Amino acid sequence: MATTRSRQEIDSNSAGNRDRYEPATFEKKWQDRWEREGVYKVPDEVPGKENWFALVMFPYPSGELHIGHWYQYSGADTHARFKRMQGYNVLHPMGFDSFGLPAENAAIASNIHPRIYTETNIVNMRRQFRLMGGSYDWDRELATHQPEYYRWNQYLFLKLYEAGLAYQSRGFANWCEGCQTTVANEQVLDGACERCGTVIARREMDQWFFKITEYADELLQMEHIDWPNKIKVMQTNWIGRSQGVDFQFDISEYGLAEKHLTTFTTRIDTVYGVTFVVLAPEHPLVEQLTQPEQREAVAEYVAQAARTTEIERTSTEREKTGVPIGAYAVNPLNGERVPILIGDYVLATYGTGAVMGVPAHDERDFIFAKKYGLEIRVVIAPDGWDGSDLDGAYLAPGKQINSAEFDGLSSKEGIEKIADKIESNDLGNRRITYRMRDWQFSRQRYWGAPIPIIHCDDCGTVAVPEADLPVELPQESDFKPTGRSPLADDPDFINTTCPDCGKPARRETDTMDTFVDSSWYHMRFASPQLADAPFDADAVKSWLPVHQYMGGAEHAVMHLLYARFFTKALRDLNMVDFGEPYSRLFNQGLLIKDHQKISKRSNPLAPDPLIDRYGADTIRCYLMFLGPWDQGGDWSDDGLAGITRWLNRVWDLCVRDTSGLSSSGDEAAEKELVRAAHKTTRRAVQDLERFKFNTTISALMELSTEMNRQWESGSISASTWSATIDRMLLLTAPLAPHIAEELWERVGHSFSIHSQSLPDWDDDLAADEVITVVVQINGKVRDRLQLVANVSEAEAFEAAFASDKVKVYTDDTEIVRRIYVPGKLVNLVVK
């Protein structure tokens, strides 16, 4: 330091030791003192204060906070600080989502044990969160890879398992070759792995599921939560509720055990238009129904379908293919015998894996029928249809024709009446299906919470007794992925005894999806150190549900859906008394740089050098000033100067020598300054509440300009000046916590500004005395009048007619209408 003088030191020396804003000289000092004095420590209850749980989605410990993290976390911190200064008892905790593939893959790449890698990263990121000036209560920090945390993951799993909400089942799972594990449907984007982009394959294996579908209908109820509509729409679409009918075709002629072939349709009104039936290639009856002469073609097609991804199979662009299997099914409503085909656009996992082919009224069936020369029979007549062939499938409602006794009904009535007939004749049932599948949460990887299950040859699947939790991850396992869980190759881990019969047994070796960890972490924050339960009932009552949740929209149908499910399940187990985890949700936008998402791997921008150069407050404010927080922004260094200048100006205003100010200033000037202060307070408080940090900063910039102007006029009293300084600092504190604290001390107040209340505003003091009334002629602005604030309508018109600029347009014309908007505008409509 003695030899390398900073630019700012040189500046201040050459400027005659002027007192300048040098964040490096005090930011750390305040961070240390906030921590030492526990400014952000929060007890569960404070008399006279309402609790406010401000939760921001916790990060993966990837190693470095990048500027995108800063964007997310400084906005959330600003809002939490705002709420604290509004008088709430604010819980704003931080933790680490420290299990999972990113840490594990990075650890493998650098050949370090995932635990060492993760914990090293956490140390660094905790340091960086401090540099940012986050108002976290570090006593409540949690990390999901710690046995103290994941034992409760295992505990909650057991509770769900006992309640029948977790189960193991064999079936086709989404296999990611890149990640060497299965992933849930929610983690497949466009047929590829959400994490690594590898195309997902189908692989049949034993997997664990949570019965999220049991809550499908309740998950659709979102009127009572204050969430962005966008997220609600995405969840609704993901759940994909559709009402339809299971309808049974007769296949008894083949003498199989199964006498019926069940199809699912949402358009039972078109049932008289069925001219074929399509099965998914994986449908269990395909094998038995296929006739000898078709066997070869069918086998080939089934094999080919198995190699095709689900996304390809259902793509609307792709040609629909299929092969007949030589068998027929009888439509019991009209006795018609129609061919059965297999087609890969039918998925085994949706509905019943079989659909009735109605080419006249379904696009895919239409193309399919054209291609294979199948009959296209119209049963829903379009308006004014002349009986000629259709150019394409007719999907809209219409009138039933060719539909036996239902002819003449509207298709809407047809849906109900035909369903009634099917149910009363025992040919099928109304059924609701969902696009959403159960949540497949077992992973064949090392770095996750072991599923606490023991497999015994005699007793079957046995839950690990609660007293034996946690089932700890073995420290010394070879953690490299092999296609099955690395735990399966660790004899010390896998070999155990059955809790029921005591004979040798094997442990389950799959680990849990990390979304299990994050489905309840908000509850753990209420009592993070509790040793004998996942959470303390009283603490949960104090803090939950989360008042304000903040984070990215990319979790819409993953974390946010899973957490809602978990909360409802725990409610039904009488562990909590609410069904929604997050009462209010706000999604910040994405910060990009050079048209790319900022991430550690692809496009890093490290904040540490920026802080060295500009200070944490400058970076925080700059990020918040880019634009509305929910819209995201584009990082560039260009605009930083504006924030630097503003904070310099704030500094300069606060360190001025006020000894020359008089005890009574000029009345008009004082009024003007007070008005500016109250207006700014109103704007800032209202905008902070709505996460409009950019306009909050604009308002504060305007106030600092106005303060300087009034100072120059020399007619402000010492008391008004200092009251305005206080107001400005209090409003700046949530955004720029360090400079606000430093100046709060310098102007003579005691520690800490962050324990103060935000100032109130008085609408009367904020009101202008003179207002500008716009005069329009036929909607065009022709003059602007300066009038007293409480001007009457008559006076306003009188003033308007007196204006020479207006007279030009009103002479020799007839005024047909006059509009008056109080305090704002006069509009004269002339002819």
Next chain:
RNA sequence: GGGGAAGUGGCGAAAUGGCAGACGCGCAUGCCUUAGGAGCAUGUGUCUUAAUCGACGUGCGGGUUCGAAUCCCGCCUUCCCCA
């Protein structure tokens, strides 16, 4: 293909039925300075003008209204989600 969000100066943006472009960047001119990646002042949508006045102006085209960036309809473009 379906659903959703958005489109405003050279740039980030503000205004959600009533003065378009607040605030900031950049730029220009001037002041201060040995110096400027510092500070201060003034100006800055386009056309026209010496300057005013005036005209035009919120992706494009229509509509509703005394009045539309804002509401409605159609189109184009970009982004997100789902196929």
